Amino acid sequence: MALANQETILDSLKEHLTAEQISVNETIKELHGQDESYHQMKLPDIVVFPETTEQVSAIMKISAQYKIPVIPFGLGSSLEGHVIPQSGGITIDFSLMNNVLDVYEEDFLVRVQPGVTRTQLNKELKKYGLFFTVDPGADATLGGMVATNASGTTTVRYGVMRDQVRDLEVVLADGTVIHTGSKAAKSSSGLHLNGLFVGSEGTLGCFTEMTLRVYGIPEFITAARASFETVKDAVEAVVSILQAGIPIARVELLDEESMRQVNKYNDTAYLEKPTLFLEFHGNEAGLQQDVEFTQEIVQGHGCTEVAFETDTAARNRLWEARHTLAYAYIHAHPGKKMMVTDVCLPISELAGAVEHARENLLELGLPGGVLGHVGDGNYHALIMIDMNNQEEVEKSQEFNERIVLYALERGGTCTGEHGVGIGKQKYQRQEHGGAFDVMEKIKVALDPANLLNPGKNIKGE
């Protein structure tokens, strides 16, 4: 169903964009109607490909004038339906705004456009001996990563996406262009808009430039793999490592089932037991001492096998095994879709939560496994579902719900890093209580007509 005034809107767009930058092609629309999740596809009415902040501002003014929704789109790698145009509208695809604009070496900062991907940025930064720390697995765009407050394997050491953002250029609902921060490393000036816009999922404005923090590539990196008899032992070992003040850079937990999938997919022969994948960044002497101390700690927690890898190739093999996990599951379940839970709990509650997840997978008869960013208390259960099997779909939804409620009852959050999108809206009131009303007031103040990615994050349809 085309928009009633589609021609008028297209004419307005053509005043600011070239014909090639505007599409109503069905295939293009379908590509922008879904993400990597199990959520149902819906089509935008128009897809635009701006190249400048001015063009984005013009698009937002047209959106305001004709009361038509706008949905920002990076690469569509989100997992909760963030980019699906719930009420149609104009999808703004940022793939043409993909330049690394500046590398401020001395300031450990980089200024990028939102369409730049994580690996693209790291390739550029390598020339300067710098790197961008956040690694959510997918090669997402940085705009998308800011929009969902993405994080991942290195968060335990370097923080989440929000911790990396110094400034955002944002186009607001009325087309106004603002900057939410500055190039200063810290500020106590005004209200903290950087933090507010990070994780806002396109519901408060569109990002057109981002100034992000980067780090020097560490002098030395060591990786390790440690197997345990139980998930509880593994998690307790991590708590002890953190308490010892050892600055681990990554610490990932894979349960038995996930290790089985890893072995099958990679043709490896790792012990099929709860396993920690660890990484340490620092200087050589310091890492040697950290590694020895870590070995003592994991052995004190019933670790049955531990292997350290200092050379780059061996380290890459180890992390490849970890990173292929999602593909391993997908490969083992052809024709099925992946659903990923994403709660985060206080670390003291993590072992219990993972056990609870495993029990519920078993009870509901769902195939799947658990992996966790243990240092942060964030874990994912991966379940493969046949979207045509209504019972399986319902069971997986029931599973997700049990996982979320377990986390919320224990001081946790319904989403550690994937965001709210469509999938986690129904838990917003429960998680935030009265704070939800404050969020709604802010949304209404900045987007009174509810045209910015409507139906996402806190604001339902």
Add this chain to the structure above:
Amino acid sequence: MALANQETILDSLKEHLTAEQISVNETIKELHGQDESYHQMKLPDIVVFPETTEQVSAIMKISAQYKIPVIPFGLGSSLEGHVIPQSGGITIDFSLMNNVLDVYEEDFLVRVQPGVTRTQLNKELKKYGLFFTVDPGADATLGGMVATNASGTTTVRYGVMRDQVRDLEVVLADGTVIHTGSKAAKSSSGLHLNGLFVGSEGTLGCFTEMTLRVYGIPEFITAARASFETVKDAVEAVVSILQAGIPIARVELLDEESMRQVNKYNDTAYLEKPTLFLEFHGNEAGLQQDVEFTQEIVQGHGCTEVAFETDTAARNRLWEARHTLAYAYIHAHPGKKMMVTDVCLPISELAGAVEHARENLLELGLPGGVLGHVGDGNYHALIMIDMNNQEEVEKSQEFNERIVLYALERGGTCTGEHGVGIGKQKYQRQEHGGAFDVMEKIKVALDPANLLNPGKNIKGE
């Protein structure tokens, strides 16, 4: 001048607080009419000392009902007039809400009331081998530190106050009690209210409980002092240290004049040249390597003398010298008041900014010196002013203005850690541009009657 309806308001307060918890005593009011800054005293009409969240909620409801301002008060150690009741009203003194409520050892979290001071918290945490990282110098209350987004000497390693906040219990303008976060280490759920309320200076709500991040006490600590010929050399050495990935925990710069004051006050004989005070946290082997590398780097930048201190007593002496700086200036200028500038710039602009500050002190004939949290690009010029000497007052204001404008023109901020209060309001529009309107919309949405610490932060009188 008493409030017209003061008796009615006092009667309402008495329904919720004991007589001892309410004061209209002139001395008490004077104690709550000023902070440590040069800003002019104004008196509250009533001072209350609540003990519970419920009492704070009741006070806020009375504020809303009678349209009377409320001003939260910690210890009055702020430097920009944050606690001065610009339009009178009820000052809420949080000194009776000073309990450490919970230490969550495994989760590296602590739950405290807002009246707890920094040293009080660290004394309690020491029992668990933990420490709270933020050190602004003053033994401020944690409520005040959250309200201004305080930071200080350890920020280069551990981050600012905002980075430590997991959850705030906040009483809103209408008395509603909300929680802005959870106990999870990270979250992508909803809008990021933690970040928004940190640094809001009592203008969006009152904090009644705070869940904060803590760290394990490092295994090993080393401190160092390094003298340079010029401020530029010292700052460039810091950039090189950061680029080398050496995880310094503190790095403070004192200029010649400040070193002179330190020597005079402490009876020490440090070289009276631009000097870096450094501290390293880690394991013994790693620190040894860091220290050697740092020595090489500083010598490569023209360092004329470097001294390392590993034992606790020597380290404490060194940091005492640094920490007594403000007192040294005050001691050397009896009867004068201290004005402290507080800009933060990209670190690449810091050396130039410090030189600019020194030139302007000279040009205006103001006595004072410079110290800086160099790792963050934040520095302070300390000037001693005779508040009865109008010319000196005007010159110091002119100086502050030049410092701020220099920073804003170079991508910096008008306040790195002290906050806006009264003193930095006039720069808000210039620093934030269109973002200032967004801040105002948020303020109006949450405090439509402008009763929460009116005349502070973004909202003038």
